[in-house]
Amino acid sequence: DAKTTQPNSMESNEEEPVHLPCNHSTISGTDYIHWYRQLPSQGPEYVIHGLTSNVNNRMASLAIAEDRKSSTLILHRATLRDAAVYYCIRLNTGNQFYFGTGTSLTVIP
Amino acid sequence: ETGVTQSPTHLIKTRGQQVTLRCSSQSGHNTVSWYQQALGQGPQFIFQYYREEENGRGNFPPRFSGLQFPNYSSELNVNALELDDSALYLCASSLKGSYNSPLHFGNGTRLTVT
Numbered sequence: 001d002a003k004t005t006q007p008n009s010m011e012s013n014e015e016e017p018v019h020l021p022c023n024h025s026t027i028s029g030t031d032y033i034h035w036y037r038q039l040p041s042q043g044p045e046y047v048i049h050g051l052t053s054n055v056n057n058r059m060a061s062l063a064i065a066e067d068r069k070s071s072t073l074i075l076h077r078a079t080l081r082d083a084a085v086y087y088c089i090r091l092n093t094g095n096q097f098y099f100g101t102g103t104s105l106t107v108i109p
Numbered sequence: 110e111t112g113v114t115q116s117p118t119h120l121i122k123t124r125g126q127q128v129t130l131r132c133s134s135q136s137g138h139n140t141v142s143w144y145q146q147a148l149g150q151g152p153q154f155i156f157q158y159y160r161e162e163e164n165g166r167g168n169f170p171p172r173f174s175g176l177q178f179p180n181y182s183s184e185l186n187v188n189a190l191e192l193d194d195s196a197l198y199l200c201a202s203s204l205k206g207s208y209n210s211p212l213h214f215g216n217g218t219r220l221t222v223t
Contacts, residue, residue, distance in 0.1 A: 046212065046213070061120070096167075097154060
């Protein structure tokens with residue numbers, strides 16, 4: 001039970017920002033939001049995570065809604081190497097990750 | 110630091126056979142999780158091991174079993190293979206005790222059951 005909802009696919013032009021949405025309306029107060037991405041023929045790769053506040057790292061930014069029922073992963077300038085499947089995951093207190101089907105991002109040159 | 114490594118990278122087995130997949134954790138990590146990823150789907154949680162004991166299990170039958178060794182490496186064993194077991198099997202290590210410790214994945218073992 002993934003308990004998160006994401007669009008199946010999105011497209012972006014190269015060097016433009018990308019906003020990948022995720023709904024997690026039943027999230028509990030202690031669940032963290034994690035984002036991973038998976039390039040073809042590779043295992044998933046950690047992108048970013050957060051609890052309540054917006055978070056930034058070298059790869060991306062994570063914006064979490066005030067009610068925590070949704071979040072958005074922001075890639076500031078999409079490159080061709082960012083083409084991947086992006087997974088939004090709720091991390092429960094058991095430290096167990098449940099993946100959904102993710103969003104397949106296509107970057108157009 | 111050494112990342113997560115899995116072996117073999119590819120494997121072909123016949124229905125009814127048994128298979129063992131292996132995983133070496135990233136250095137410093139004490140928890141290992143296994144995932145099954147069917148074509149076009151997201152990874153599905155099989156189980157997690159911590160301190161050599163199973164510490165959580167997804168919706169998989171008992172013929173899926175595992176081991177974790179004192180050096181935190183791990184094995185996934187699947188008995189009585191079925192055609193639907195054909196998938197990419199992913200191993201991930203993390204640091205338990207750090208509540209939101211990210212997972213570090215290997216590149217998986219591609220299992221084909223014929």
